[in-house]
Structure formats: C-alpha cells, structure tokens
Amino acid sequence: MRTEHEWTTTPVTAGLLRGALDVEHTERGLLPHRLPASARRQIPDGQLAMAESQPSGVRLAFRSGATAIELDVVATKRVYAGAPTRPDGLYELVVDGRPAGRASVPDGDVLSIDMAAGTMETRPGPVRTVRFTELAGEEKDIEIWLPHDETTRLVALRTDAPVLPAPTGGRRVWLHHGSSISHGSNATAPTGTWPAVAAALGAVEMVNLGFGGGALLDPFTARAIRDTPADLISVKIGINIVNADLMRLRAFGPAVHGFLDTIREGHPTTPLLVVSPLYCPIHENTPGPCAPDISAMREGRLQFISTGDPAETAAGKLTLTVIRDELARIVRQRAATDPHLHHLDGLDLYGAADHAERPLPDGLHPDPATHRHIGERFARLAFGDGGPFAPEHR
Known part of the structure; x- marks a missing residue:
C-alpha cells in the first residue's frame, strides 16, 4: 500500500x-x-x-x-x-x-x-x-x-x-422495475440479486427499479421509467398488489394499461417485457393483505402469511393466479398493435416444481441460490436466442 x-x-x-x-x-x-x-x-x-x-x-x-x-x-x-x-x-x-x-x-x-x-x-x-x-x-x-x-x-x-x-456506451441499458424480489430481498450480495445475475449474463448495463413493497403501478414510477434512457425495459407486476390488497380486478386492468401507456410515451418502440408473478403459495389462490406471522416472530423467525379469504375472489379480490391471467390477456390485446411488447410468465422463472426444490424461506422471498437460479433463467428466456431482449431485436 x-x-x-x-x-x-x-x-x-x-x-x-x-x-x-x-x-x-x-x-x-x-x-x-x-x-x-x-x-x-x-x-x-x-x-x-x-x-x-x-x-x-x-x-x-x-x-x-x-x-x-x-x-x-x-x-x-x-x-x-x-x-x-x-x-x-x-x-x-x-x-x-x-x-x-x-x-x-x-x-x-x-x-x-x-x-x-x-x-x-x-x-x-x-x-x-x-x-x-x-x-x-x-x-x-x-x-x-x-x-x-x-x-x-x-x-x-x-x-x-x-x-x-469510466468508459460509457458499448452496452445496452436494461431498466427493470419490480418488487422486493427484484430489489434483492434475501440475496446476500448486490451482484447476487437476480436482476444483477441476469444483467451480467446478458452483458447489459442494469438500472434496477425494484422496490421492496413498492411495485404498485404508481404513476410517478411509470413517469420515471418513461423519462429514463433505456434500450430494454421490463416490468414485473403483481405480488405487491396482492400483498397490500391494494385494488380489485376492475381497477387493476386499467391501471396496468395506464402504466404501460405512460412508459410508451417515452419509449414507443423499445422492447418492453411484462413479467407476471413468481410462484408464491400463500397468495396463489388467497388474496391479501399479507402480514408478518406474529407467532413466528416470537420464535425469532420472520415469516409471512396471507390474511385474505379465497372466497372473496368472486367479488374481484386479486390473487396471483388472477393477476397472471389478466396480465397475459392485456399483453395479448396490446401486442396486436405493439409488436415490441412481450410477456413472460413468472412461473417460467420460478414455479411450483422450483418451490418444491427451493422453498421460499420466509414465505415470500427466495434465498441467495434461488436468486441466481431466477437470474439465469431470465437471462436465457429474455436475452437468449429468440428472446425479446436478444441482440437481434435491437
């Protein structure tokens, strides 16, 4: 030294x-x-x-x-x-x-x-x-x-x-928005969050707008994405909407449309990937709100539970299953006039079989090894041959 x-x-x-x-x-x-x-x-x-x-x-x-x-x-x-x-x-x-x-x-x-x-x-x-x-x-x-x-x-x-x-340019900029999993909850290192893993494998510059508890289709977040230079954009939508019991199905669809409309104001032809929720048993068919398990906390463990009633989905309360179906429908509808809009089912990143092998330790968030697993899958499905972010789509 x-x-x-x-x-x-x-x-x-x-x-x-x-x-x-x-x-x-x-x-x-x-x-x-x-x-x-x-x-x-x-x-x-x-x-x-x-x-x-x-x-x-x-x-x-x-x-x-x-x-x-x-x-x-x-x-x-x-x-x-x-x-x-x-x-x-x-x-x-x-x-x-x-x-x-x-x-x-x-x-x-x-x-x-x-x-x-x-x-x-x-x-x-x-x-x-x-x-x-x-x-x-x-x-x-x-x-x-x-x-x-x-x-x-x-x-x-x-x-x-x-x-x-530092040198600038030469690599595409990927802007990603999502929830606490995108933010990196339960990852142990900043380069070990699943978006960071995917960005390294995809050889892109990452801007991570994953916010723990904060992927709620807020218009100010959509405007921030709209106004930020990016070559590739992905938005992962759903889990926080259910966690917070924020809205019903009637409001959810128009809110998604509005969010995407705002992004398109600044990025009319940028590849835009809508990602639905990963598998999460407590919310697959049970609405929110989500809450910490007080009995687990008394034992020194952090665990989350869903406090909603599955019967209330008939009245429009949201579950992850409902949200996946609605996002797929919205993207199909919009893609008829927006060829640069794409959809990725979150179950292809982390599904029921993955949960059986790699359960979520606290009921909501993956462990460090699963972050890498999700990042590797995203890189293959999005940046790999035939994916919406593959270099030939530039």
Missing part, C-alpha cells in the same frame, strides 16, 4: 455513479436515489421512501491504476422489532468485470422498524470506511457495488492513484 501522503481524494458526484436516477446532496454525504425528486415528492408512505433510497444495482464506476481504495460511508442499519438481526450490507469490488473483493461496515445510522405497529424511528450513527487493498497497479475498470438493501450516504472516495471517468 502506498503511503498516506500519496492518497488522492476524488469528489463523489453523480458522474461516478451507475444505476441511480438522482442524487441528493446532504450534510452527511451524497445520497443516491433510484427515483427522481419529482417522484419522491409524491411517495405516500415510508416503505417506498426507504426502498428507493436503498441502492440496489447502484455502483461507483471509474478507471484507475489504484492499488488501494477507501470509501467513507454512512450506512443505515435496519432493526426489525422481534426479528433476527440483519447481516451487514456488502460492498462488492468488481475489477474489469470480475469479482475482486467484499467489505462491510459494522454500524451507522440505525432505522428501527416495528412492522406490527407500522412505525419507524432513525438514530444517527458514525461515518465508517470501506477499504480494498492489494490491487494490481495497472489501469483497470473499477466498480464498487453498494449494498442493495442498505441506504448508503457516500462521504469521500480516496485512491492511491488518479481516478478517470
């Missing part, structure tokens, strides 16, 4: 970031956002505000001959009342496209969440430093992937060699 006086400090700016739609300059560092300020002003709940500030898919990208890197951060650690302690978020170093190191920080701001009471409280914490050392000294492309589920303020970047802007 070079001596301290040789360190170069590079301002952390939006130009160093990939995967963020906006940044906020705060007294405690640069805060990446995955929704623009115009959308954030319309967010109606703390859950989505928290989720969009968690930098899933966001990474610093630059070129340098540095052998050592330090990144000062303020991380936000989440503590759920009655639930096991969450592991620290991981910062992953990628050099010339290959994994080159992992690090974490032990503390920071603390966000205490009581899911039963629906309350959140934040306690400020310290600035900590992420370090990567003993890197090769030649010029190289460097990415530092931020923790996918840990809000992170970027305070300072230091290297022992100058930093140059």
Whole structure:
C-alpha cells in the first residue's frame, strides 16, 4: 500500500455513479436515489421512501491504476422489532468485470422498524470506511457495488492513484422495475440479486427499479421509467398488489394499461417485457393483505402469511393466479398493435416444481441460490436466442 501522503481524494458526484436516477446532496454525504425528486415528492408512505433510497444495482464506476481504495460511508442499519438481526450490507469490488473483493461496515445510522405497529424511528450513527487493498497497479475498470438493501450516504472516495471517468456506451441499458424480489430481498450480495445475475449474463448495463413493497403501478414510477434512457425495459407486476390488497380486478386492468401507456410515451418502440408473478403459495389462490406471522416472530423467525379469504375472489379480490391471467390477456390485446411488447410468465422463472426444490424461506422471498437460479433463467428466456431482449431485436 502506498503511503498516506500519496492518497488522492476524488469528489463523489453523480458522474461516478451507475444505476441511480438522482442524487441528493446532504450534510452527511451524497445520497443516491433510484427515483427522481419529482417522484419522491409524491411517495405516500415510508416503505417506498426507504426502498428507493436503498441502492440496489447502484455502483461507483471509474478507471484507475489504484492499488488501494477507501470509501467513507454512512450506512443505515435496519432493526426489525422481534426479528433476527440483519447481516451487514456488502460492498462488492468488481475489477474489469470480475469479482475482486467484499467489505462491510459494522454500524451507522440505525432505522428501527416495528412492522406490527407500522412505525419507524432513525438514530444517527458514525461515518465508517470501506477499504480494498492489494490491487494490481495497472489501469483497470473499477466498480464498487453498494449494498442493495442498505441506504448508503457516500462521504469521500480516496485512491492511491488518479481516478478517470469510466468508459460509457458499448452496452445496452436494461431498466427493470419490480418488487422486493427484484430489489434483492434475501440475496446476500448486490451482484447476487437476480436482476444483477441476469444483467451480467446478458452483458447489459442494469438500472434496477425494484422496490421492496413498492411495485404498485404508481404513476410517478411509470413517469420515471418513461423519462429514463433505456434500450430494454421490463416490468414485473403483481405480488405487491396482492400483498397490500391494494385494488380489485376492475381497477387493476386499467391501471396496468395506464402504466404501460405512460412508459410508451417515452419509449414507443423499445422492447418492453411484462413479467407476471413468481410462484408464491400463500397468495396463489388467497388474496391479501399479507402480514408478518406474529407467532413466528416470537420464535425469532420472520415469516409471512396471507390474511385474505379465497372466497372473496368472486367479488374481484386479486390473487396471483388472477393477476397472471389478466396480465397475459392485456399483453395479448396490446401486442396486436405493439409488436415490441412481450410477456413472460413468472412461473417460467420460478414455479411450483422450483418451490418444491427451493422453498421460499420466509414465505415470500427466495434465498441467495434461488436468486441466481431466477437470474439465469431470465437471462436465457429474455436475452437468449429468440428472446425479446436478444441482440437481434435491437
């Protein structure tokens, strides 16, 4: 490692970031956002505000001959009342496209969440430093992937060699919107979320607009997608609509049409893939709302249950089965005049047979190995030969 006086400090700016739609300059560092300020002003709940500030898919990208890197951060650690302690978020170093190191920080701001009471409280914490050392000294492309589920303020970047802007262009940009699974819930590393796995296999630049609990057909999210440059777009719709018991079938169809209409205002001919929900037994034929299992929490486990009544589907309450049928119908209807619109059944990514082999540990979210499994399948079905995102569709 070079001596301290040789360190170069590079301002952390939006130009160093990939995967963020906006940044906020705060007294405690640069805060990446995955929704623009115009959308954030319309967010109606703390859950989505928290989720969009968690930098899933966001990474610093630059070129340098540095052998050592330090990144000062303020991380936000989440503590759920009655639930096991969450592991620290991981910062992953990628050099010339290959994994080159992992690090974490032990503390920071603390966000205490009581899911039963629906309350959140934040306690400020310290600035900590992420370090990567003993890197090769030649010029190289460097990415530092931020923790996918840990809000992170970027305070300072230091290297022992100058930093140059990362090369741009050359790879297609894939923008994906979805729920907590797309966000990366239960994945252990930012490059291990299923969209990150699929993006690497598809050789594309990823913008991940997966929001835990927040894929609710919000018009401000549709406008953000509309206004973001992208070569490929996918939207995964359904599970959060059921989780929240947000709407009935009568409202769901027009809301999907409106969401897609808004995206098409900015991307009239961009390949657009509508993905229906993955298999989830608690909601296949039982409506929401979803709730934490209090008895499991007393045992120190996080488990989710559905509290709806299957008989209420006759009155228009939504289940995953109903939503899959409706999404397939909507895409068939629209594809008659939109040849760039495509459909992917979520059961082809994770179905009943997959669940038998790889059950969802908490009833809602896949484990790390299943994230990779889903990402590999998406890459094959979407980016592979004959898929809607295959290079020949450009």
